[in-house]
Amino acid sequence: MEKHTHRSESNKHELNNRLRKIEGQVRGLQKMIEEDRYCIDVLVQISAVSAGLKKVGFQLMENHTHHCVSDAVQSGNGKESIEELMRVIKQFSK
């Protein structure tokens, strides 16, 4: 069964606004390739999209730590929750 996290409507709205912007940028990258745009310009745009994705990731990580991890610590299940968080942080900073 899939695990879930309850998110507030305003939080979902903000995250999905950012993700829709990123989706648009990825479509823009396809157009740049199609139009033979200069490699360096495409690479600069890819960096911008990566930075945007990282921001979404950090926002999620921050919410997760303030809510899920804190709750787990308070109910005595902090250990696994923190180990799981650390694994994802390591993967993220690759």
Next chain:
Amino acid sequence: MEKHTHRSESNKHELNNRLRKIEGQVRGLQKMIEEDRYCIDVLVQISAVSAGLKKVGFQLMENHTHHCVSDAVQSGNGKESIEELMRVIKQFSK
């Protein structure tokens, strides 16, 4: 005026295949947020999308160095071309 890079059809095809896959993954992320999927699962998926984007970036960088930078070096304009490449590499490894 915009600068251009001539890409082969097979090269464009491969790059845009990857970008379309990434676009689909970004839409998948929005669905995960909508469905309140567990933060850690969303973060793992964001890492996968970032890794995919990096691959597209490295492929472009490699083509660019083999073609544009090599041509510039051979026609005596290597200096600016290499400086431009280094700037984008630094930005990319942030």
Next chain:
Amino acid sequence: MEKHTHRSESNKHELNNRLRKIEGQVRGLQKMIEEDRYCIDVLVQISAVSAGLKKVGFQLMENHTHHCVSDAVQSGNGKESIEELMRVIKQFSK
């Protein structure tokens, strides 16, 4: 006044063993430069040192979250502690 963290002797021992190894590698890099060793070989060695430093960082981060952050959450001061952790994670993944 400086803040402190109490570390166990075995923990200090392990961290400082790693740091002493890194110190030796940095001295080795200076020798490579002195001896005009091939750039690519020096760069590969720099990557190894960076990876070693990151490992020390993740070990510290993990200890910090399991102890200091958990304690703060349990005593009701989790918010600032988590914000501080997130700032350092962002800086770290640059």
Next chain:
Amino acid sequence: MEKHTHRSESNKHELNNRLRKIEGQVRGLQKMIEEDRYCIDVLVQISAVSAGLKKVGFQLMENHTHHCVSDAVQSGNGKESIEELMRVIKQFSK
């Protein structure tokens, strides 16, 4: 047999000055561990050392591309040289 790169004295001097500073910072980190300094302060300092190492790496990479890679391209051996450079860039941006 080891490959070599000829570096100017001023270039060696600058690189080794930076590396000596980094060596001192790594010794400073050991002292921070010994003195039970606060984890977050140690982590901030580790980030600074990593950033210093990255700078040395980029400087080497830049010199390497301006000299070794350019020479290889001009003498018709650019392909291998660029592939080698790309491998190290990928390793570096991990």
